[in-house]
Amino acid sequence: MKSNERLKQSYFDAEQVLAGHGKRDVHVLKEAFEKIDGDVESDMYGQGAVIEKFQEKMADLLGKESAVFFPSGTMAQQIALRIWCDAARIRKVAYHPLSHLEIHEEKGLQELHGIESVLLADKTRVIELEDVLQMEDEVACVLLELPQREIGGQLPSYETLEQISAHCRAQGIKLHLDGARLLEVLPYYDKTASEVCALFDSVYLSLYKGIGGIAGAILAGDKEFTDQSKVWKRRHGGDLISLYPYILSADYYFDKRSGKMAAYYEQAKELARLFNGCEGISTLPVEPVSNMFHVHFSHPKETMEALLADLHQETGIGLTSYVKELENGGSSYEVSMGDLYETVPKEKVEALFAKLNEKMKAI
Numbered sequence: 001m002k003s004n005e006r007l008k009q010s011y012f013d014a015e016q017v018l019a020g021h022g023k024r025d026v027h028v029l030k031e032a033f034e035k036i037d038g039d040v041e042s043d044m045y046g047q048g049a050v051i052e053k054f055q056e057k058m059a060d061l062l063g064k065e066s067a068v069f070f071p072s073g074t075m076a077q078q079i080a081l082r083i084w085c086d087a088a089r090i091r092k093v094a095y096h097p098l099s100h101l102e103i104h105e106e107k108g109l110q111e112l113h114g115i116e117s118v119l120l121a122d123k124t125r126v127i128e129l130e131d132v133l134q135m136e137d138e139v140a141c142v143l144l145e146l147p148q149r150e151i152g153g154q155l156p157s158y159e160t161l162e163q164i165s166a167h168c169r170a171q172g173i174k175l176h177l178d179g180a181r182l183l184e185v186l187p188y189y190d191k192t193a194s195e196v197c198a199l200f201d202s203v204y205l206s207l208y209k210g211i212g213g214i215a216g217a218i219l220a221g222d223k224e225f226t227d228q229s230k231v232w233k234r235r236h237g238g239d240l241i242s243l244y245p246y247i248l249s250a251d252y253y254f255d256k257r258s259g260k261m262a263a264y265y266e267q268a269k270e271l272a273r274l275f276n277g278c279e280g281i282s283t284l285p286v287e288p289v290s291n292m293f294h295v296h297f298s299h300p301k302e303t304m305e306a307l308l309a310d311l312h313q314e315t316g317i318g319l320t321s322y323v324k325e326l327e328n329g330g331s332s333y334e335v336s337m338g339d340l341y342e343t344v345p346k347e348k349v350e351a352l353f354a355k356l357n358e359k360m361k362a363i
């Protein structure tokens with residue numbers, strides 16, 4: 001068996017897992033629907049109590065006039081940027097070189113909407129005020145991703161957010177929040193969702209990251225903006241006749257987990273400290289600012305795949321199903337803390353890291 005397949009298998013065979021909420025299987029659906037009244041009616045093409053009530057709840061949470069449920073964040077954000085570009089009659093937006101739009105959406109913004117992207121900052125750090133101040137291009141919108149996922153979930157300071165927001169407002173540039181993991185960063189900022197969102201003209205929130213729903217996204221802003229987004233949702237085929245399986249499960253898991261983000265954040269800091277105590281391992285960021293971080297190994301992918309597969313088999317605890325190659329010859333994987341961490345006894349976690357450190361020293 002190849003080392004990557006062995007690692008994957010050993011992870012799925014492990015009795016316990018440290019990160020995440022658990023497997024994405026039918027149990028996730030069953031749990032969400034167990035207590036829901038069978039007479040609750042489906043939404044129909046974006047209308048009906050089930051979708052409207054949830055949208056209102058999310059608009060209240062985010063402190064925006066209105067919110068719209070979308071099947072995906074990819075659809076919601078391209079639409080948000082399209083609306084801001086049409087309004088400004090400028091077909092350019094600015095974002096980070098590792099933003100989801102730039103690296104995971106097959107150039108949807110460019111191909112579907114003819115919108116160009118201006119890349120701010122470099123791949124190793126978050127966007128700072130200077131990057132926005134020094135931008136030479138005229139753009140309709142700046143998009144900030146909080147936290148910046150591809151660099152381990154790093155964040156600018158809250159003061160920087162306020163300054164970027166004030167600058168964009170003064171310049172008539174719209175500010176959009178890729179808040180896929182917005183709830184996850186609130187404990188670090190020590191702010192409410194609506195306080196953070198007040199700095200932005202439009203906001204996207206994912207319903208399946210820290211919240212752990214099945215899929216889906218919320219796009220929020222003022223009513224004129226969300227009304228336009230509904231038209232674009234229809235044009236994109238995003239108005240599925242019924243979205244209630246996604247909405248009801250998102251609502252269930254939102255209620256279950258939105259209050260646990262501070263606990264996930266503390267767990268992320270604890271786990272990162274344990275990784276950083278091992279030879280040849282460091283985390284990015286060194287101290288997490290949300291429930292997520294990246295684990296960096298100074299050894300190559302294949303070496304780590306074999307080592308971690310052995311570790312899984314010897315301890316019965318799974319760390320990761322994959323390891324990625326890094327340009328510097330090392331390797332890495334991503335951690336997002338969730339409900340599972342507290343199910344693993346502390347002694348077992350300590351024993352796991354003692355063993356990991358031993359193995360790292362022995363390479």
Ligand SMILES: Cc1ncc(COP(=O)(O)O)c(C=O)c1O
Nearest residue numbers: 072073074075100149178180217
């Ligand atoms: C930061 C960020 N933005 C946008 C998206 C897109 O969300 P979706 O998978 O719902 O299209 C993701 C998904 O991973 C993401 O991590």
